[in-house]
Amino acid sequence: DAGVIQSPRHEVTEMGQEVTLRCKPISGHDYLFWYRQTMMRGLELLIYFNNNVPIDDSGMPEDRFSAKMPNASFSTLKIQPSEPRDSAVYFCASSTQGGLITDTQYFGPGTRLTVL
Amino acid sequence: DAKTTQPTSMDCAEGRAANLPCNHSTISGNEYVYWYRQIHSQGPQYIIHGLKNNETNEMASLIITEDRKSSTLILPHATLRDTAVYYCIVRVYSGGGADGLTFGKGTHLIIQP
Numbered sequence: 721d722a723g724v725i726q727s728p729r730h731e732v733t734e735m736g737q738e739v740t741l742r743c744k745p746i747s748g749h750d751y752l753f754w755y756r757q758t759m760m761r762g763l764e765l766l767i768y769f770n771n772n773v774p775i776d777d778s779g780m781p782e783d784r785f786s787a788k789m790p791n792a793s794f795s796t797l798k799i800q801p802s803e804p805r806d807s808a809v810y811f812c813a814s815s816t817q818g819g820l821i822t823d824t825q826y827f828g829p830g831t832r833l834t835v836l
Numbered sequence: 837d838a839k840t841t842q843p844t845s846m847d848c849a850e851g852r853a854a855n856l857p858c859n860h861s862t863i864s865g866n867e868y869v870y871w872y873r874q875i876h877s878q879g880p881q882y883i884i885h886g887l888k889n890n891e892t893n894e895m896a897s898l899i900i901t902e903d904r905k906s907s908t909l910i911l912p913h914a915t916l917r918d919t920a921v922y923y924c925i926v927r928v929y930s931g932g933g934a935d936g937l938t939f940g941k942g943t944h945l946i947i948q949p
Contacts, residue, residue, distance in 0.1 A: 724879075753936055763880070763923075765936030776935065811879050825937060827879030 724828035726812050732834045738800040741831045744793055745814030753813040753825060754787055754797050763811070769795065802835045809833070840924045845944040854911040856943050858924030861905040867928050869900060871909045872937070873920040880923065880939075883909065919947045 725744040733739055745752045753768040767777040772789045780787070784803070789795040799806055809832050813825040841859040848854040860869065870885040884891055884898045886907075891898045897910040911918055923942040927935075 755936075762941060763874075763937075763939035765938070768936050779936070813879070824882045824885075825880075827881065830879050 724812055724814055724826055726810075726828035726831050728831060729829065730832045730834075732836065733802055734836050735803055736801045737835075738798065739802045739806075739833060739835075741797040741810050741812075741833070743795045743797070743812030743828060745795070745812070746816075746826055747793070749814035749816045749826070750792070751815045751817070751825075752789060752795050753815075754795070755811040755813065755827075756808045757811065757830070758808045766797070799833075802833075804835045807833055807835050840926055840940055842922075842924050842940065842943045844941065845946065847946050847948055848911075848914050850916060850947050850949050851913055854914040854918065854945060854947070856909040856911075856922050856924075856945060857906065858909070859906045860924070860926045863904050863926050864928070867926050869898065869904075869907050870925040870927065870937075871896070871898065872923045872925065872939075874923070874942070875917075875920040880937075883922075914945075914947045916947050916949060918945065920945060 724746055727742045750771050754766040755763050756766055757763045764779060766779045767787045768775055769789045772792060785799055787797045809830045811827050811830045813827040815825045868885050868887050871883040872880040873883055874880045884893055884896050886898045886900055888900055888904055900907045921942040921944050923939050925937055
């Protein structure tokens, strides 16, 4: 299994530009999570999906952020327009309710976003 | 979810057992203790979890006190690759669905050669 795949691994953009981060969860997992990590705030949950449906987006910082999951194997996190304070590492994670080790989340390698 | 308290950092000699403590004095009866770690520049990685019994897997052991107010993660033979930030997370698992993880600041474990 390839694990959770995220792209791009690094993104540098200028303030005001649109940024799209992508995630492919582990096949068969029915939960997908987006987290953000900064030095100041640590790791924080932004939004998560169950069976492609957003369940809790209370962590999304503001309307500039949006996330979609059009199918079970793909999700995007979009920032439009981007600002320097959005600079962070964005992680995607997936999990499944099946099996004995329930609710274990598997994280991708992250996308390091720098907004100039 | 219950709040956890962990030391900011710890050192351990390579080859020795690393014992990482976590206090969770307000834990509820239906809350599990989870441990994740994050190696530099990587995503967090699940290590182990438990409810009230001690647990062991290929990575580590988890010792939970009888009153469940604290726990210890044990890495039996620490290697340099175990240098990471270790997060203790207490959360409800109801079996009805997952939700996001709430990460604290964790313990930065440094394995010394």
